[in-house]
Amino acid sequence: MLHPIIDSLMPRLSGSCARLAAASPNTVNCANAMISVLYADIMLPLESMGISFEIQPDIGPIIHNPVRSMQDVEALRIIDAEEATPYVLEAIRLVHRELEGKQAVIGFSGAPFTLACYLIEGSPSRDYGLAKSLMYGQPEVWDALMDKLTEVVSRYLVAQIQAGVDVVQLFDSWVGALGPAAYKRFVQPYTRRVFAAVKQTGTPSIHFGTGTASLLELMAEAGGDIISVDWRVDLDAAWARVGYDRGIQGNLDPALLLASWEVVEQGMLDVLRRANNRPGHIFNLGHGVLAPTDPAQLCRLVETVHEITARR
Numbered sequence: 001m002l003h004p005i006i007d008s009l010m011p012r013l014s015g016s017c018a019r020l021a022a023a024s025p026n027t028v029n030c031a032n033a034m035i036s037v038l039y040a041d042i043m044l045p046l047e048s049m050g051i052s053f054e055i056q057p058d059i060g061p062i063i064h065n066p067v068r069s070m071q072d073v074e075a076l077r078i079i080d081a082e083e084a085t086p087y088v089l090e091a092i093r094l095v096h097r098e099l100e101g102k103q104a105v106i107g108f109s110g111a112p113f114t115l116a117c118y119l120i121e122g123s124p125s126r127d128y129g130l131a132k133s134l135m136y137g138q139p140e141v142w143d144a145l146m147d148k149l150t151e152v153v154s155r156y157l158v159a160q161i162q163a164g165v166d167v168v169q170l171f172d173s174w175v176g177a178l179g180p181a182a183y184k185r186f187v188q189p190y191t192r193r194v195f196a197a198v199k200q201t202g203t204p205s206i207h208f209g210t211g212t213a214s215l216l217e218l219m220a221e222a223g224g225d226i227i228s229v230d231w232r233v234d235l236d237a238a239w240a241r242v243g244y245d246r247g248i249q250g251n252l253d254p255a256l257l258l259a260s261w262e263v264v265e266q267g268m269l270d271v272l273r274r275a276n277n278r279p280g281h282i283f284n285l286g287h288g289v290l291a292p293t294d295p296a297q298l299c300r301l302v303e304t305v306h307e308i309t310a311r312r
Contacts, residue, residue, distance in 0.1 A: 040088045042110030042171060043118065045156045048084030049076045049148070051119065059124065066122035068134060073144045078151050081159035089163040096164030106206075107165035109156050111172035112149040112190045119145070128177050135186050142186060150190040154197035161203045168198055169206040170224070173287075176211020183215050188222045195223025206249055210287050216241045230286030236274035239281075247280030254285045257293045257301070264301060272305070277312045 043053055043061050052064040067073060082089060096105055110118075118124075120131040135142045157168045175187060191207075198205045207224025209215065213233040219242070220227055226247035229238040239248045256267040268283075275281040283305050289298065 040085075040091070040108075042108075042115065044085055044088060045081070045109065045152050046115065046119070048079045049152060051076075061118050061123065063119060063122040067116075067119040067145060068130070070138075070141050070144060073141060073148065076145075076148050078148060078155075081156045084152075085156065085159075089159055092160055092163040092165055104166040105164060106167045106169055107157065107160035107163075108169040108171055108208075109153050109160075111170045111175065111209075112146050112153055112194070113178075113187045114172050114174045115149050115153070116142070116145055117174050117177075128174060132177070132182075135182070139186075146186070146190045150193050154194050157194065157198055158201060161198070161201045165203075167204050167206060169208055169228075170194060172207070172209040172212075175209045175215065175219075176213075178215070180214055180218055183218050188218055191219075191222040199223070206282075208249070213238075220246060226280070226282060228284065232286070234274060235271055235281075236276065239275075239278070244278070244280075247282065248275075249282040249284045251284070251286045252301075254287055254290050254293070257285075257297050258290060261297065261300065264297065265304070268301060268305060269308075272308060277309075283309075 041055060041061075043051075043055070046053065050065075051067075054062050054064070056062050065072075067076070092105065092107060099105065117128050117131040120134055121128060122130075125131070153170070157170070160168060170191070172187075172191070175183065178187065195205055195207070204225040205223065206226045206228055207219055207222065208228040209219060210230045211232060212219060212229070216227065216229070216233070216238055224246070226249050227238070227242045228249035229235060229251045231251050231253035233251070235248060235251050238251070242248065250271070252267050252271050256264050271283065275283075
């Protein structure tokens with residue numbers, strides 16, 4: 001059985017492209033989306049921990065003081081989210097008031113593993129060699145870092161819930177770099193703690209990852225009322241693996257949106273066919289919108305999904 005709050009939100013969530021919505025209600029209305037995602041860079045909670053970074057265009061986060069030793073980990077601070085990210089929480093309150101319940105508001109945070117990768121690597125990476133070598137070679141340092149990140153992420157998500165979001169999404173964008181055994185030892189215990197903290201609030205949650213075909217069952221064990229999948233796995237097969245007591249999010253390949261509408265439509269219909277009108281599906285892209293994507297193509301996708309699902 002789905003989370004009861006997910007059940008109540010599904011009329012607003014189902015048939016929506018989550019990343020299409022933005023914090024601005026005007027953007028939401030223009031896109032005719034049914035939800036609003038308050039976008040705040042996943043690196044923001046790290047600043048109060050003592051991390052100096054910048055976001056470079058076309059590159060991403062650049063960490064000026066990477067974390068690669070126990071001394072580095074011990075120097076990291078844990079501060080309540082209200083003090084660490086007051087601007088994010090105030091933005092949530094403003095959006096919540098502005099939308100007046102017309103759209104569900106989704107808050108989000110980076111997951112401990114993905115944040116740890118950024119902190120250790122110092123910049124985006126293709127293979128996460130530095131992060132994984134520390135994880136395997138210095139497990140005591142890894143565990144200490146993950147413990148602190150888990151506490152910060154848990155507090156951050158709970159604070160977003162208290163500020164007014166209806167659902168929270170935990171982004172583990174890079175977790176697909178691990179195999180099942182490594183995930184179970186080095187990631188799952190910490191992810192489970194985050195979802196346990198969220199569950200105590202009664203708020204539904206989404207567990208997001210990419211390249212996770214080999215990890216789906218373990219991710220479901222870790223937590224999340226809805227498991228998000230990308231285009232590398234068929235949605236119907238993925239849903240059967242995580243269990244129909246959970247919802248599923250996904251999983252259109254965002255690259256399809258760079259092609260003709262006919263190509264997009266075929267992909268959309270395939271996703272909906274695999275969902276089979278089963279309660280608990282949130283139509284979404286498998287990952288973020290690619291920069292060259294035409295916004296009109298996105299709007300047409302949202303509107304068409306609405307039209308089709310409304311008839312079922």
